Amino acid sequence: MPRANLDKDPHEVAAMFDGAAGGYDRANSVMTFGFDRRWRTTTAHALDARPGEKVLDLAAGTGVSTAEYARGGAWCLAADFSIGMLTSGKHRGVPMVAADALHLPFADDSFDAATISFGIRNFVDTKAALVEIARVVKPGGRLVICEASTPPFGPIRFVYRRFLLRAMTLLGRFTSSNPEAYSYLAESMAAWPDQRTLAETIAAAGWTNVEWLNLTFGVVAIHRAKKPPVAPAPHPTTTPQ
Template sequence: MSDQDTLRHGEGTTHFGFREVPESEKATLVGQVFQSVAGKYDLMNDLMSLGIHRLWKRFTIDQARVRPGYQVLDVAGGTGDLGAALAERVGPGGRVVISDINPAMLEVGRNRLADKGIVGNVEFVEADAERLPFPDDSFDVATLAFGIRNMTHPDQALHELYRVLKPGGRVLILEFSHPTWPGVGPVYDLYSFHVLPRLGQWVAGDRDSYQYLVESIRRFPDQETFKGMMETAGFDLVEYFNLSGGIVALHKGIKI
């Protein structure tokens, strides 16, 4: 079906990497990507970022300022790396809910945390970030790492994050962004488009999925634009931190 046909049938289009697809198809296409890469997802993160993603996530955890007893939501938390660190900080009196739309990613996370003995204060929930199955004002902190660019309606996901946070709660969204250091952009493009898909083929046996992931990064809004989207969703005191020269940015906002 062409874009024109899609629009005539009353449905808009959205991007899936550099392709335009019907909105109703994106979640399925993204689901297929993560179903394919789930088993190698964390290994590929280490290889693609040379391990630096661990520092980005540690910075996110520090900025979350989670305290014992907090109720924390980690959206698109799949393999559980943020969730494990958050669970240690909330302690036995707190709770971390790890949600993800993809059951394969959740299974990886569930097994990983069980192997670490982190089970008592963690809950795994299969959920769409655009329709979170939680009451209003439920969580002290919400985190979302490298997931919002894959959503069909990221603005709706932002509204949902705002809804489920308690007044005074904070959201932290870690995502690939737009390089700010002079000269980094061309080198980053060369690495992204020529090295990462080949790495995906060699390690995960899936070039196409990693080609999509690279393209999805390029389609994601720049830092200032995404800051505006968070403000439109209702968040106050929105700020962002450029990491690794803007290759990644951590966005933070408060629900007043």
């Protein structure tokens, strides 16, 4: 079955995830030693989706995260460019749409919040995707990203890169319907920028109040930001007669 390369050609990445869709959630749980559930719960708390809000869950895969976020009463939409992943998650009962993060099929200011879990590192152009996401989020709206990151403590970083990534890859290969995909996933995790670099990219894309929270010693990090509110129109001035 196909695997993508780190140039992240969208067609290759989509085909790879189509091939990995069967058993993808189970493989992720095994590969992360069950920590994926804890990370998803913490991400849901950071997102704080409320009744009446519209939330875009981008790179949602099978919609497991979307269903988690919708429990609070918000209307949550799962979007992904892998038809196979969406099809595998249709039993979750959340709305789903095929979408490219660089060309989202939504009007400006459509969502109160947008979130991405373990998907942003698969985008071919991270900054362009963040700009496009900002377009569809309302002024003052929220962005929450959960992604693999870089442990700040040197010894843990060494163990993570030298041993844990290999162990995670092997576990994923044994439980995945597309074992080759997990070689790419490990490579993309190792090549992904650290917390501060991602925060700077988010800010450069026009988001404000960027902050991050390390999870599991920094193996994973949640980044949170806001879209700037609309500046008030200047009051007209009158010229004395």
